[in-house]
Amino acid sequence: xxxxxxxxxxxxxxxxxxxxxxxxxFSILGKLYCFPSRLIGEIALFDTVYPxxxxxxxxxxxxxxxxxxxxxxxxxxxxQKKPGPRNxxxxxxxxxxxxxxxxxxxxxxxxxxxxxxxxxxRNDDSGELPDVISASFIWNETDVFVLDVNRILNHVSEAIx
Numbered sequence: 001x002x003x004x005x006x007x008x009x010x011x012x013x014x015x016x017x018x019x020x021x022x023x024x025x026f027s028i029l030g031k032l033y034c035f036p037s038r039l040i041g042e043i044a045l046f047d048t049v050y051p052x053x054x055x056x057x058x059x060x061x062x063x064x065x066x067x068x069x070x071x072x073x074x075x076x077x078x079x080q081k082k083p084g085p086r087n088x089x090x091x092x093x094x095x096x097x098x099x100x101x102x103x104x105x106x107x108x109x110x111x112x113x114x115x116x117x118x119x120x121x122r123n124d125d126s127g128e129l130p131d132v133i134s135a136s137f138i139w140n141e142t143d144v145f146v147l148d149v150n151r152i153l154n155h156v157s158e159a160i161x
Contacts, residue, residue, distance in 0.1 A: 020111040025144055027104040028075045028084055032144040034110075039149060041091040043106060056159045063100055065091055070100040078152070079132070096149055110139050117146070131155065 023034040044065065049072055051061040058077035062069045070091060076084025090101045117135040132155055134148040 019115075020113050023110050023112055023144070023146065024090075025107040025110055025139060026088075026090060027107050029080050029082060029104065031080070032107060032139070032142055033075070033079070033103075033147050034144050035090075035092075035147055035149065037109060039092055039096060041093040044089045044091060046086040046089055046102065056156070059156065060102065063089060065100075068094070068098065070098045072100045072102060073152075073156070075101045075103060092149060097153060099149075099153070108139070110137075110144075112137050112139070 022037040024037045024040050025032055025034045027033075042065070044063075047063060049061045049063055050069075052059065052071075055061075058074045060072045060074050063072045064070075072089065074084055076082050084102050085104055086102060087105060088103050090103050092099050092101075116137050118137060119135050120133050132147055132151040133145045134151065135146040136143055137146070138144070
């Protein structure tokens with residue numbers, strides 16, 4: 001193979017990657033959800049939760065990560081109205097907000113092309129999908145729902161207010 005052919009393949013491959021976004025896929029009560037991987041700070045095992053008064057039931061309290069408090073949400077209660085198992089905690093980067101989500105397990109990481117994302121229409125009043133889902137895609141023959149951190153924060157702010 002010539003140097004020109006190899007260079008052309010590398011250019012095409014990196015052009016394809018520019019059109020992709022990495023998603024961290026995780027399970028919650030048998031369904032797959034994800035966040036863009038750029039938003040993830042860390043994944044930790046479930047540990048001590050310090051309860052807070054006068055918050056919605058899906059807000060379990062605060063977890064301590066390296067002396068920094070993070071509000072912990074039970075994603076099972078938040079998205080499916082059923083408490084989730086207390087297995088792992090997904091910590092969102094501090095630049096977004098100090099929040100964490102209870103998840104069942106990490107399922108994988110996927111590079112998804114923008115044209116493979118099916119954007120959720122907010123005019124759909126069917127109520128089948130929570131308003132915190134911004135898109136979905138098919139991964140390993142299964143639907144994966146893309147969660148929107150800002151919509152989650154708005155939803156929680158409205159519930160607390």
